[in-house]
Amino acid sequence: ETGVTQSPTHLIKTRGQQVTLRCSSQSGHNTVSWYQQALGQGPQFIFQYYREEENGRGNFPPRFSGLQFPNYSSELNVNALELDDSALYLCASSSGRIANYGYTFGSGTRLTVV
Amino acid sequence: DAKTTQPPSMDCAEGRAANLPCNHSTISGNEYVYWYRQIHSQGPQYIIHGLKNNETNEMASLIITEDRKSSTLILPHATLRDTAVYYCIARGLQNSGSARQLTFGSGTQLTVLP
Numbered sequence: 001e002t003g004v005t006q007s008p009t010h011l012i013k014t015r016g017q018q019v020t021l022r023c024s025s026q027s028g029h030n031t032v033s034w035y036q037q038a039l040g041q042g043p044q045f046i047f048q049y050y051r052e053e054e055n056g057r058g059n060f061p062p063r064f065s066g067l068q069f070p071n072y073s074s075e076l077n078v079n080a081l082e083l084d085d086s087a088l089y090l091c092a093s094s095s096g097r098i099a100n101y102g103y104t105f106g107s108g109t110r111l112t113v114v
Numbered sequence: 115d116a117k118t119t120q121p122p123s124m125d126c127a128e129g130r131a132a133n134l135p136c137n138h139s140t141i142s143g144n145e146y147v148y149w150y151r152q153i154h155s156q157g158p159q160y161i162i163h164g165l166k167n168n169e170t171n172e173m174a175s176l177i178i179t180e181d182r183k184s185s186t187l188i189l190p191h192a193t194l195r196d197t198a199v200y201y202c203i204a205r206g207l208q209n210s211g212s213a214r215q216l217t218f219g220s221g222t223q224l225t226v227l228p
Contacts, residue, residue: 004157035216042218043216092157092216102148
């Protein structure tokens with residue numbers, strides 16, 4: 001059991017639609033990061049939230065946005081979906097205290113845009 | 115974060131040691147070497163990390179050369195369940211609240227053969 005759960009596990013959306021992906025972190029983990037993993041590639045950093053505020057962002061457009069809640073859950077929202085958004089979306093959590101040792105990843109949400 | 119280079123694939127016989135190399139010739143003095151692995155259809159899993167001394171835990175050993183320009187992850191007795199993509203990442207320490215993402219490359223696909 002990883003301690004990080006993501007929902008849904010699979011999702012199919014139509015181009016132009018909006019999607020919300022959810023992540024429940026381990027209790028006490030105040031840092032959450034989201035990654036996008038296209039087929040055959042390594043995960044790419046989207047953004048990170050610390051204590052409910054975004055404190056870092058990768059090379060992703062503003063239509064990728066997020067929220068982090070006090071109960072250690074978080075959301076990734078993607079507007080105006082494009083075909084290239086089809087990927088595995090991974091959530092990773094850590095506490096500031098143990099971030100240097102390793103992030104705990106969820107199993108991801110497989111998003112398919114048609 | 116320094117760029118890392120890994121072979122795209124390796125095979126290893128079950129029960130034998132798997133030695134996965136990683137080059138990080140531009141690594142800076144405050145960057146650690148982290149290893150993660152990703153088993154098919156799962157999120158990445160933290161394995162081990164080190165700065166300049168060799169490290170060992172219940173999963174693996176990490177050997178870092180004296181000049182820190184390369185390292186080797188060793189799985190002492192590989193099993194079929196160790197078949198995965200292994201990622202080597204060079205990364206500085208994270209201060210609480212600062213975003214320090216993991217920069218994944220393409221990794222090494224390790225296949226453990228029966």
